[in-house]
Amino acid sequence: MxxxxxxxxxxxxxxxxxxxxxxxxxxxxxxxxxxxxxxxxxxxxxxxxxxxxxxxxxxxxxxxxxxxxxxxxxxxxxxxxIGMVFQHFKLVENFTVLENIVLGAEDSGLLMPSLSRARKELKELEEEYELYVDPDKRIDEIGVGMQQRVEILKALYRKAExxxxxxxxxxxxxxxADQLFRILDRLxxxxxxxxxxxxxxxxxxxxxxxxxxxxxxxxxxxxxxxxxxxxxxxxxxxxxxxLLRVDKVPATPGKPILEIEKLSVVDSAGVQRVKDIDLTVRAGEILGIAGVAGNGQSELLEVLGGMREGTGAIRINGQPLPLSGAGSDARSRRHDGIAHVPEDRQREGLIMDFHAWENVGFGYHREPEYQKGLFLDNAALRADTAAKMEKFDVRPPNPWLAAKSFSGGNQQKIVVAREIERNPDLLLIGQPTRGVDIGAIEFIHQQIMALRDQGKAILLVSVELEEILSLSDRVAVMFDGKIMGERPADQTDEKELGLLMAGVAGEAA
Amino acid sequence: MEKMPKWADVVLIPVISLLLAAIISAIVILLIGESPMEALDLMVTGALGSTYGWGYTLYYATNFLFTGLAVAVAAHAGLFNIGGEGQAMIGGLGLAIVCLYIPFPHWSIALLVAAVGAGLFGAAWAAIPAYLQAKRGSHIVITTIMFNFIAAAVLNYMLVSVLKPKGAMDPATAKFPETAQLPSLHEILAPLGIEFSKSAPANVTLFVGLAACVVIWGLIWHTPLGHEIRALGKSERGAVYAGISPVRTVMITMLISGALCGLMATNNVMGEAERLVLNATEGAGFIGIAVALMGRNHPFGVFLAAILFGFLYQGGAELALWTNIPSELIVVIQALVILFTGALDNMVRIPIEKIFLAFRKENA
Known part of the structure; x- marks a missing residue:
């Protein structure tokens, strides 16, 4: 043996x-x-x-x-x-593939001999494992899947068993992902x-x-x-x-709540992130936005949530909302009936050093029910927090704990409780279960479904296709800032959506 | 992560840091051939041994209260206001103009209006770096420091060329009118039957400073604006998500910070000198940084740290007066205190934390 x-x-x-x-x-x-x-x-x-x-x-x-x-x-x-491929790649963006592979494993003070030896060995490795990459491309020129191959090659070059x-x-x-698993199979x-x-x-x-x-x-x-x-x-x-699947009754969509027309977003670096998007979300339905991270979904959520400016038109209940200048900030959006569970709860949705009760007031700290004359009614906030923690089963149910002391799932429950309990017309929710444990995922999914069944409109962004498919009533796929297609969730599958996510256009939606 | 109890964090660690600073100071004093015990005795008697000493200690402490609070407020928004010195200078200018050109019937009204003038000028001086930071992203540390130099030059010009009475030799304004002079602690305490030194400069603005502590405490932890300031200081993206405008919040915070520095002039210019002189601030704007650091940006901590630094200032002056210890050494002692309580905080904190955790584990 x-x-x-x-x-x-x-x-x-x-x-x-x-x-x-x-x-x-x-x-x-x-x-x-x-x-x-x-x-x-x-x-x-x-x-x-x-x-x-x-x-x-x-x-x-x-x-x-x-x-x-x-x-x-x-x-x-x-x-x-032992070789390790981290979740976040450790590559030097402006080095070539070959330079990255050699980095830290040079033979001597001179780089050229190492590089030419590496080039030869790399070729052998590629053939042996069918792991093809172009050694002279810079890391920032190749896609994420390729970058991951470089990480694997780096490990193999170091004789990882x-x-x-x-x-x-x-x-x-x-x-x-399928390609990755083929490679792993081969290895x-x-x-x-x-x-x-x-x-x-x-x-x-x-x-x-x-x-x-x-x-x-x-x-x-x-x-x-x-x-x-x-x-x-x-x-x-x-x-x-x-429960691994969400219990879902068929949606009964009502009137359009959110209408988006020719929405575009240009980021601070001048790159157009969202390109002329048209979407509608109706009352009592969940529209899921699928896509590989970084294809404009974040910017879409942010512009709807009042975190950045855009051009085009959006309407809530038929009322046009400004996309820049006065009235386009997050506070105005909340007043317009939009609640927002952001993608990054640790940097956006919560202030990690704040107590739970301060976080429950976060974003709503100017609402009349939390004011007492000139002051914040901290006691009211704490009472409200205790009630929300009870209702959403946040553990431990202690309003005085700092947000960072809760587990990911309980942090997310605090954010979800805060946003859902405002009884919004539209809920924007990004990566609802990222870094959240299975038990809490189940709970959060139930809350989202319950909100839908109350007749609210929900726009869901997630990079987890499974999540999109199990929650959404309709799925739109974003690629390179554009909507590649829109499908009813029960008439599509991961394969079709996967093609759209990769930018392969399907038939017109 | 488990943490150590709060009392250890707020009491034990500063005390240990202070002791370390004291020990090293003692060694330095030994090395130059003086007795540390004698020096300590002189400092304590000089600063706390008489109402005269207390009068000076509290006078300095009042200055540090204002500048310390100013730095603390800005720090809560994630802003490092190093421009307290300049803001206090310009605040003094605003105060002097008010006191010289407006006739007041009584000191209380004079104090009120002069405080507004000083605060507005201080705030205005902070507004420019604040705007540059908020709108243009120019780093506030750099701009506030540069504004200290500009303030000094402005003050110099104003005193030499504009405000100096005809025929006077030194670059200073005329003495403020009688009704714009503030009562000293001596005058305030006499009716209560408490004998307080007549020549000490501590005055009624000490209570203004204490009131400012309470106001700032309320502002930071009990108002929506304070919530916004602290949120911005922790996470700018978070602030944007919550609908808090970073530009607006940076501006407001720096205006408050600058106004607090400006308010210092009610003590040093109006309360003590009773006219505006060059270098009236005596570095209090910079000491404010240390005071806020040591006070953990909490108004009560700022209060304690301000008293401590008031003691160091007054005790140090006494040392220079009565011993061969050169006055530079007093700066060394003050620097050691800043170094240990501020910059080297983790040197003490981490071992103490470890001890507490180990101890707790054994008990668990």
Missing amino acids: TAPAIELKGISKAFGPVQANKDISISVEPGTIHGIIGENGAGKSTLMSILYGFYKADKGEIWIKGTRTEIPDSLAAISAG ILILDEPTGVLTPAE RSEGKTIILITHKLREIMEYTDTVSVMRRGQMTATVKTAESSPEQLAELMVGRKV
Whole structure:
């Protein structure tokens, strides 16, 4: 029997009183894809950081190919044959592919010999693994999927036998993700070992051989993927039964609430982010905007939410709203009946250092019910916060805690509670469940559906296609600032939307 | 992350920092052949041992209250106002003009109107860098510092060429009229039967400063504007999301900050000198930065830090008067206090935090 590629024995790591990893043991067979799944904060990243030498474990042993190995830093990890592809790529944008691959692995003080040797080796690697990239293109000239290949090549160039990928599909279109998994499949057949960290059950089910589930710093189970089911894994992750699909009754769309005509947005660098968009959202329906991050969805939300200026026309309940100058700020938008759950709750939706109760007043701090003469009625805010926390099951229900002390899911619940409870005509909601644990996802989705069923209009932006498909009544796809097409959600699928997301135009919508 | 208890954060750490600064100061004093104990004794007696000493300590503290609050307010909006010195100078100019050219029936009305004049001038001086920051993105640290120099030049010109009485030799205004002179602590406390030194400069504006602390505390934590100022200071994108205009908020914050610096003139110009002289501010605008830093931008902290720096100023002056310790060394001592309480804060904080966490873990 061959020794496991990696064996972790009793790894523990604490940050202060927080036990991030607790007595974790795991054994990864060579030539397999091993998935690690768990909610945010379950300890996946900590565990991988220990393996890559970023953190030192308080207790436990790392065995690589049957020998006990100390990994004090990332250099040691590389020489032990471990390569890491981070969620956020670590590439130098204005270097070429080749220069990035060599960076940090030069043979000598002179660059040219390293480069020419690398060029040769790169060619061999490309052929061996069918990982084609143009070595002379600059990183900022190639797409995200290509950049990820460069990261993988970087690891292979350093003789990695074990490849760790952290949430690799977060920024990819479905087609790019499929390509990635073909590459991983190929690497596996060449005998490489792959550890795939993800929160997407689908990827685990489709591509891994074995899967380990983490919850609250502990490894709750390691099972053969073929012998498992999504429901079982979800239950292992959360610790209770969860509803994976949203219960949805057919929508009964009413009159148009939001009408967008020829909307364009130019950013501060002079780049046109949104190009002549026309959209309508009706009462009692959810319009989902799908697209790869960075194709203008954020700017669309921001201009509707009053965070940036644009040109064209928007109407709420038939009333035109200004897109620049007076009356186009976020406060005016709120008065016009638009609530906004922003994409980035940590930088926009919440002030992380503020108490929860201050955050519940955030954006509504000039509303009459929170005023007492010249002063803010802090007591009223606190009472209101306590009520909202109760209703939205925010844990711990303590209005005095700073926003940063809550988990991602509970932070999002605070934002959602604040916005939904204003009883808006239109809800703008961006990445509602990014960095949110499964339990909270279920809850937030239910709240969105409930709002729809009350007859409110909802504009949903998400990079998670699954989320778009399960929540929306209609789906519009954005690519390069334009709407590529619009489909009823029950008459389309990930494949069709994926093509639109990649900019391949479908038949006219 | 767990945190240590609040009392350790606000009390223990500053005290340890102060002790460290004191120890190093003592070593320096030893090295130049003087006795640290004697020096400490002199400082304490000189600054706190008599109503005369207290009178000076509180006078300096009043200056630092205003400038410290000014820096603190700006800091809450994420703005570093280094221009307190210049704003206080120009505030003095505004105050002098009011006091010289408007006849007042009583000091209380004079104080009120002069405060408005000083505040407006100070605010106006802060408005230009604020506008440049808000609209053009010119960094406020750079512009406020440059405006300190411009203020000094403006003041110089005004005193030498415009406001100096005919025939006078020194660049200063005429003495303010009797009705524009403020009662000193001596005069205020005498009816209450408290004997307070007649020659000490502490005056009624001490209470204006204390009132300003309360007002600023209320503003920052209990008004919608304070909410906006703090939100902007933490996250500009967040502010925009909440419909808070960064331009407007930066302007308002800096106007408040500049007005507070300007208000300092009621103490040093109106209360003490009773005329406007060159260098009336004596660096109080810069000390305000240290005071705000040490006071953690909280008005009560600013109050404590202002008293401490008032003590250092007055005690230091006494040292220079009675010992061979050169006056430069007093600046060294003050600098050490700033260094330890402000810049090297983490040097003390992190080990203390570790000790607390370790201790808590053992108990858990």
